[in-house]
Amino acid sequence: MAASTHPIFEYALALGDDALVLGQRIAEWCSNGPYLEEDIALSNVALDYIGRARMLLSYAGEAEGQGRNEDQLAFTRDCRDFRNLLIYELPRGDFGFTMARQLAVDAFEVPFFEALTRSSDRTLAGIAGKALKESRYHLRHSSGWVIRLGAGTDESHRRMQDGLDQVWGYTPELFQMDAAEAALAESGVAVDRAELRQQWESTLDEVLKQATLGRPADDWQIDGGRRGVHTEHLGHLLSELQFMQRAYPGLEW
Amino acid sequence: MPQDNPTAPMDDREPVFQARIDRDEKIEPKDWMPEKYRRTMIRQISQHAHSEVIGMQPEGNWITRAPSLRRKAVLLAKVQDEAGHGLYLYSAAETLGATREDMIADLQSGKAKYSSIFNYPTLTWADIGAIGWLVDGAAIMNQVMLCRTSYGPYARGMVRICKEESFHQRQGYEIMLTLSRGSDQQKAMAQDALNRYWWPSLMMFGPRDDDSPNTQQSMKWRIKRQTNDELRQRFVDQTVPQAEYLGLTVPDPDLHWNKEREHYDFGEIDWDEFWQVVKGNGPCNRQRIAHHVAAHEEGEWVREAALAYQARKASAEEAA
Numbered sequence: 001m002a003a004s005t006h007p008i009f010e011y012a013l014a015l016g017d018d019a020l021v022l023g024q025r026i027a028e029w030c031s032n033g034p035y036l037e038e039d040i041a042l043s044n045v046a047l048d049y050i051g052r053a054r055m056l057l058s059y060a061g062e063a064e065g066q067g068r069n070e071d072q073l074a075f076t077r078d079c080r081d082f083r084n085l086l087i088y089e090l091p092r093g094d095f096g097f098t099m100a101r102q103l104a105v106d107a108f109e110v111p112f113f114e115a116l117t118r119s120s121d122r123t124l125a126g127i128a129g130k131a132l133k134e135s136r137y138h139l140r141h142s143s144g145w146v147i148r149l150g151a152g153t154d155e156s157h158r159r160m161q162d163g164l165d166q167v168w169g170y171t172p173e174l175f176q177m178d179a180a181e182a183a184l185a186e187s188g189v190a191v192d193r194a195e196l197r198q199q200w201e202s203t204l205d206e207v208l209k210q211a212t213l214g215r216p217a218d219d220w221q222i223d224g225g226r227r228g229v230h231t232e233h234l235g236h237l238l239s240e241l242q243f244m245q246r247a248y249p250g251l252e253w
Numbered sequence: 254m255p256q257d258n259p260t261a262p263m264d265d266r267e268p269v270f271q272a273r274i275d276r277d278e279k280i281e282p283k284d285w286m287p288e289k290y291r292r293t294m295i296r297q298i299s300q301h302a303h304s305e306v307i308g309m310q311p312e313g314n315w316i317t318r319a320p321s322l323r324r325k326a327v328l329l330a331k332v333q334d335e336a337g338h339g340l341y342l343y344s345a346a347e348t349l350g351a352t353r354e355d356m357i358a359d360l361q362s363g364k365a366k367y368s369s370i371f372n373y374p375t376l377t378w379a380d381i382g383a384i385g386w387l388v389d390g391a392a393i394m395n396q397v398m399l400c401r402t403s404y405g406p407y408a409r410g411m412v413r414i415c416k417e418e419s420f421h422q423r424q425g426y427e428i429m430l431t432l433s434r435g436s437d438q439q440k441a442m443a444q445d446a447l448n449r450y451w452w453p454s455l456m457m458f459g460p461r462d463d464d465s466p467n468t469q470q471s472m473k474w475r476i477k478r479q480t481n482d483e484l485r486q487r488f489v490d491q492t493v494p495q496a497e498y499l500g501l502t503v504p505d506p507d508l509h510w511n512k513e514r515e516h517y518d519f520g521e522i523d524w525d526e527f528w529q530v531v532k533g534n535g536p537c538n539r540q541r542i543a544h545h546v547a548a549h550e551e552g553e554w555v556r557e558a559a560l561a562y563q564a565r566k567a568s569a570e571e572a573a
Binding site for chain 2: 014
């Protein structure tokens with residue numbers, strides 16, 4: 001379990017973990033995309049997430065004050081100590097699933113980081129300013145693909161709808177607030193996620209309409225990431241991510 | 254684009270073309286050129302593009318396992334640069350009338366080659382350092398020369414590529430430096446990577462000048478400006494002191510400084526191995542092509558959908 005309960009540590013760690021595991025996932029597309037252009041675009045997105053993870057985890061380490069840096073936080077914690085939401089860790093799936101997840105996340109992150117730029121914590125506000133610009137670009141990219149695939153061929157429509165259906169139950173967790181986050185929101189540091197739901201829905205509805213895709217029913221949901229109760233996939237992601245630091249502990253690379 | 258009969262004998266435009274080359278003028282896409290020049294350029298540029306694209310695999314092999322977040326970001330950016338190089342090289346080949354579909358089909362069928370170095374596996378993190386240092390280092394030797402190649406779009410593309418490649422080489426060397434100043438295990442890892450990548454890096458310059466039938470024509474057309482052996486020598490001369498600085502041993506017992514020549518003498522390349530890998534029988538040839546084919550096939554439905562969407566949109570706009 002996490003050694004510290006410093007609220008800024010917990011908050012920056014959770015956001016850093018979100019960015020880290022999704023960056024790792026998207027990086028898996030490198031040399032596997034449908035076009036070379038898409039390898040480049042997805043590498044860009046992955047780089048943005050890894051960049052965010054570095055800033056957020058470094059800041060978490062500072063807030064904790066126990067001398068842990070970004071790499072110690074990324075590479076030496078086990079599954080139960082990871083705080084990312086489940087939607088970020090799901091395997092990349094096919095291109096349709098990747099774009100469905102990305103649309104859900106991007107449509108959330110744009111208003112989220114917009115709100116976080118107004119955080120009373122200047123470091124978080126600064127990171128949010130950079131992330132906001134990136135997420136706006138990501139949203140253009142993912143919504144473009146969801147529309148193209150939804151309104152493309154029968155097969156792409158079916159795959160896109162499948163992707164959306166599969167990710168849907170993981171989206172409610174984006175809007176959940178726990179007590180610590182609520183207290184931080186109260187004091188002007190954190191964003192109230194619950195308030196972003198409406199904007200998220202209207203962004204999605206607009207894209208899905210153009211994509212001729214149906215919005216899945218809200219009849220299932222899975223959560224637990226912030227409590228460290230993950231999918232089985234995370235352990236495998238970590239075994240790859242952390243391989244070097246586990247095999248050769250404590251070295252500089 | 255002018256079409257010429259490739260079987261036509263000496264065309265009277267050819268001396269004019271050669272005179273332009275001799276004056277160091279750049280040949281541009283719309284200019285007349287001998288069919289053989291066109292075909293040679295397409296072959297060389299597409300081979301270069303394929304090398305960038307296939308090269309993404311051995312390095313991409315370590316993106317998810319990079320030992321620090323900084324290294325992960327740097328490696329990801331590097332592989333992304335390579336995809337970018339691939340793209341503008343394909344575009345340069347397209348200015349000569351080649352299509353990307355055909356070039357990719359030739360890559361996948363084995364008709365088109367790519368740099369043999371990428372048929373060796375990246376087994377440890379040190380291999381990522383060795384590739385940056387040695388492979389990018391060798392590539393730069395070639396590419397600096399190609400910045401002055403006679404075909405304009407290729408030469409200009411190469412200027413930009415060279416800048417990024419030197420950056421990659423420094424990053425690779427920096428990985429090796431960190432390892433060689435690290436623990437015993439790290440030093441051993443660095444030495445092992447040098448042992449495995451040294452000879453394949455020397456092979457990157459191609460066959461010996463005596464065995465390189467295309468060299469003479471390529472020099473005459475100023476596609477190449479230095480021979481394989483000249484570039485290889487220059488690479489050895491530059492790289493050996495770097496290995497010494499790292500405290501690593503180049504795996505060549507015949508390597509020594511020749512005072513008279515003012516160059517390093519070095520041992521003979523295993524040319525059997527070289528030709529085996531060129532013919533498709535290297536450690537990873539089949540794996541690399543299978544990976545490329547699998548990704549391409551898996552992406553087919555996405556490409557079809559994008560075309561269908563584009564067509565639908567175009568016809569809707571037409572109807573409006």
